[in-house]
Amino acid sequence: MEGLLQCSANYVPLTPISFLERAAFVYGNKVSIIHGNTRYTWRQTHERCLKLASALMRMEISRGDIVVAMAPNVPALYELLFAVPMAGATLSTLNVSLDEPTLTIILQQLQPKIIFVDSEFAHLVSRVINNNYNTHFQENHHNHKPLLVAIHDVSLDRWTQSDLEVEVGEYEQTLATGESRFEAMSPANECDRISVNFTSGTTGAPKAVEHSYRAVFLNSQRLILRYEMKKSPVLLWTVDMPQCNGWCFAWAMAELGGVNVCVRNVSREIIFESIQLHKVTHLCVDQKPLPSVVDVIIASAFPTTPVRERVQELGFNVVHGYGMTEALGTALIRPWRSWQHHHHDDDEDDHEDHNLKYGEGLHNITLEAADVKDPTTMLSVPSNGETIGEVMLRGNTLLAGCLGNLEAMQKAFSGGWFRTGDVGVRHADGCIEMKDRARDTIVLGKDDPKVAEATVVAQNDVIAGQVPCAFVKLKEGRCSNTEEIVEFCAERLQKAAMVPKTVWFEDLPMNSTGKVQKSVLREKANAIGKHCP
Structure with missing residues (x-):
């Protein structure tokens, strides 16, 4: 339109890396990460990420290259979520529970230049790379095997790398080779790929899902709004960072200057101890009463009513979500109360509050729409709570691609909607109730x-x-x-x-x-x- 001008002054590609740069300036001396006795401030985290990005560039990592990280929720993994994009590369975080055959398939597909791996799992990755039957890793397109960089968690006993069959670097030593005055790279286009995440593979082989800078930026904003995350929240990392990049909480926490409490092995005792010790405000899944209300986001099977009621008595505010890797985590969310039948018509305020929260859970703020459709006609099913259709989504935080599989993407987006492969019904009030996989049927x-x-x-x-x-x-x-x-x-x-x-x-x-x-x-x-x- 006449008079409109888009230029570098009023258009900058959206990237979550900007959150860390701002956090170093605004929250510089505030604690960013706690892991056992280890503590970093936001200024230190920013500096460490810059040095790591610089080190990656010196290791000939270039724009678009894939860097793999396989580690539990330790500070190094949090840093890699920022440092790899700062070097212009793409990060793929892998679940530490992967078995050797599945890991082999995934690494063959990714063909990474560098693999950052927690020392506890270094031997597994070494075996995969050196398997005699694995010809893909004998010489990849970079004419060398991927370099292994071991992350040594100070909470573990010492380890030895003498029997590893590949060249191994060490995380802190690698980071130390970088330059803190490094200028972080920005994406040429906000729709460029920032990460590759793998689905859990319940219905087949793990699928490589590509996400854009734009999608994770917007999803980070959505988390802050939906979970009412105020300034300086304290997040206990019970959700795995490799799972949809920690649902994008890593980037959201940088935007708010909060505290990331990293936990290597999650247990009930550690959860309650961390809440007491660090005044945790949010977490994603002998008991003591909590000092304040803690928001819990559940994205698995919904707990039974007795469990929910007991959890609430302990001081947890439970929110349940349906989601998937392709949607960067939770797509449909509602407080647990909305899953129960209300019989408080005599209490108008309570009923209105229930309806408000119920409607709020239809789909998250960065999704344009969610619907239940006939997959053939693409017409919406009747809102009668009985007619089953396929749950479909549309919005800016959905996957940008399937690595090396354009045909799968075209199929998933056919008809202008993302076909989740899950079935459900829509109720008269607009609420979607999930049933099961599209090819399967729920049983009670x-x-x-x-x-x-x-x-x-x-x-x-x-x-x-x-x-x-x-x-x-x-x-x-x-x-x-x-x-x-x-x-x-x-x-x-x-x-x-x-x-x-x-x-x-x-x-x-x-x-x-x-x-x-x-x-x-x-x-x-x-x-x-x-x-x-």
Whole structure:
């Protein structure tokens, strides 16, 4: 339009690195990180990140290169979330629970120049790189194996690298080679890739999800608004930093000049001790009463009512979220109270407050929209709480790409919406209720007092196309049979098509992050089906 001008004076690519630069100036002497007896200020954290970025440049890391980090929630991993983008490179943080075969697949896909690895897991990474069958790492496109840089956590005993078969550097020594007067690189375009994160792989092989500078910047702002994070919050790192870049909390904390309490191994005792000692205000998952209310964000299976009530009594304010790596963490969020049926119509204020919070949880502020649609017609399903459709999202914080797989991206975004692969229903008030994977059907098996764990997958059927097949793990000492489970489900499920047609009793296979591997069960169900009369 006439009179409008976009230039470097009024347009700067969005980047979360600016948060750290400002934090060093505004909150310079305030504590940024606590890990055991180790403490850094924001000025020190900024300086360390600059030196590490400078060291990366001297190690011939250039714009677009991938740097891998595999470590628990220690200060070095927090620093890498800033330092790698400062060098113009892309960071991929990996879960420390990965097994050797999965790690091999991931590293083959990433082809990193440098791997920063906690000393506890250095031998695992070394084995993967040097496996005789792993030809990809004999010589990658940089004409050398990836350099290993070991992060030695001072809280651990001393370790030896004498039996490692690859060249190994040391984190603090590497950082010391850098220059603190280094000028951090900015993205040429805010839609450039800042990170590659991997899904947990419950429905197949882990998927490499690429996120942009713009997406993580906006998602950081969303966290601050949604969780009412005021100036100088104290975050206890119970969510893994490799999980969607710690849901972007690392960058949000820099913007607010807060305190990051890093915990290597999370336990109930450490959580309560940290809350008492450091006055924790936020965390993402013998008991003592809390000195103040602590916000807890849960993004896994929703806890039962007795558990929720007990948690609230202890002083926790619980918020439940549905999300995924592709959405940078939580996409649909609501306070736990909104999951309970309210019977307080005589209390108008309470009812209005309930409705406000219920609506607030439809989708987060950086998502343009969330809907439940028929995946074929792309029409919204009726808001009757019964008609099942696929949950779809649209917004600026969704993934920017799938590493090396444009076809998967085009499929996921076909129709102008991101297809989550999850199914749900929409209620009359607009609320989305999640059900299960699009190819699977929910079963209410956990309501059965005999059932410890249960899941249902789609089994191919010559006549019906696909039918539900249940896998059930019974509680110790309990007995049941197929007829009993089927009858139990038939009494509680609204449609006959949702009732399992076959039931198998066994332990459920879990992946490294503790999720049921439905892809394994789906293959087993279909193999079983071929031999059924």
